[in-house]
Amino acid sequence: MFNMAKGRRILLLAALVTTSYILKGVFGYAPVTVLVMMASTLLAGTPIFLKAFGALKYKIVGIDALVTIAVAGALVIGEYWEAAAVTFLFTFGDYLEALTIEKTQSSIKSLLATAPDSARVRRGGTEYVLAPEEVVKGDLVIVKPGEKISVDGTIVEGTAFIDQAAITGEPIPVERSEGEKAFSGTIVESGYLIIRADRVGDDTTFARILHMVEDAQDKKAKTQKFLERFSRYYTPAVIVLALVMYLVTKDLRLALTLLVIACPGALVISAPVSIVAGIGNGAKNGVLVKGGDIVEKLGAVRTIAFDKTGTLTAGKPKLVGIKAYGITEEELLHIAAVGETYSEHPLAKAVIEAAEGRIGKITEKPEGAEFTKGQGLTFSLQGKRYLIGNRKLFEADGISLPQQEEYIRSEEEKGHTTIIVGDAGGALGVLSVSDVLRPGAKALIGKLRSRGIKKLVMLTGDNERAAKAISDELGLDGFYAELMPEDKVRILTELQGAGGKVAMVGDGINDAPALAAADLGIAMGGGGTDVAIETADVVLISSELGKLSYAIGLARATVGNMKQNIYFALLVAALLLAGVLVKTVNLSFGMLVHEVSVLLVIINAVRLLGYGRVASRNR
């Protein structure tokens, strides 16, 4: 509504200015011409003059003051056309700039618009529709198909397919039911849920991510801070320069033109528009970069250290190898899975999962199962006794494994954990379980190298063998194993000493000190811990490791874009200054070039919103 009124005002001004120009052509500076030009100047100029005086009261000289002085001067020397043209161009330029700047912020605005706006809450048997911030911890929130979940909580009733893209980046809806977690910002595709609110309003993961995105835009880049300081002294300096120029040359017109063309508009705006467009692009694609200074650092990273579990690997063991002796693999899996249903060990889950994937649901129960800590378990199935565990379990039972020893050792060399299945007669088979690489991990390493990252290493608390296996598989430059959190910090400091910016990528609480110690901390969102997300400078919201290469590319494109803008603005300022001095640039033309250069700088920044679009289409 407000914008429409602004648009109409611009149209009216354009009509007035054009009319006055025609009048000037037909009658010269006749009274009617001067009248229309004065009307146009006053209509366009009044808000500018008011702003200039308002600011002057607080001893601040801004661009409005420069324009006001120039216009007043033009009127004094009878240049009515210049006065009308300058005020119009300034107003029109300002209007277009506001429109285009809004465009650079569009990605972030669209992200903010995805926040939930209402919640259906049941209190004492009655349903209320509340604003999300009115919901309190412990409330029962009801969510129907197509509705957005407005709290982080635990499902107490119902089953539903939930689109969790906002939190995990995963486009395929997941099934969630009683006892499982649900997150704010995610959408119930089908089904019906009652959720007990654990975290509400600003405490939800989604709200905190949005909040960080908002804050990030205004954490200024170094370049930007410099430009702002520069402009604070620059504007008063221009007035002094114009005054000196007038005193020396006695040419009022030259002095006034100098005032207008010296406005540092394009220069000051050059950095912030690039940064906001870059951060906006990242946020839309699942990469949160927490500020302009971080964008600059991210582009300059030369060494990257990765945490292993949960970052390079999925953090969830899987069955990766199977070898049967004298029975089929299916029979082996069946025996192992039945036995493992007794165990709650994470490795047991991997075995059961693999077995059920191959031979279907395991329904039988082990009989007389007995668990020995640090060894494994023994049980009976269909009257036969079996053992599942490590070497120690078999040794304790007096069973030797001469044939399997070599195979087991070779599997362990690969960093796998082996589970031996056997009976009184010896081993029936060996299962290998291992944490597997995250999808995209291997491709990422190659992409990072082609981006010129010099050194890629892994820091892990895991044992040497497992670390070496992962490091070799990925082709990293090195690894540091069996580390405590403080060891990670020490190693990062050493890497920093070797030169170049060092980034640390991690996900767990134990990584937080390292994320803080590195030049740049990068956290995995989604499954990552809150502490890691808060501490980090960059968050891969969707936990897609592959986004890291994109993030670095985007950061470099943003820094490049910012530099283009700065050089362009400086060049235009220099050309204009030269033009004024040789008297080929007059007041209104100077203003026109100035406004156009500001617009071009903004439009160049808008291009950043399209970064990565081509790449993702080719993928």
Added chain:
Amino acid sequence: MINKTYQLETVSCPSCIAKIEGMLRRTPGIGEAEVLFNTSRVKVAFDENLIDSEAIKNSIAKLGYKVLGEK
């Protein structure tokens, strides 16, 4: 001291930053003021015994910037 954030209409000229910040910092009762250019917001920390939120909004409006909301 309490903190408030005001949402302005899109701030398009960077020299507005210096202007709004300068004005607010010189206003009695206001401790800290920061204009966030990219989001067109102003963060203000002020002493509620000396100045109220309405007065702050008015003085920003008097400089020529519309205040769209506060939180």
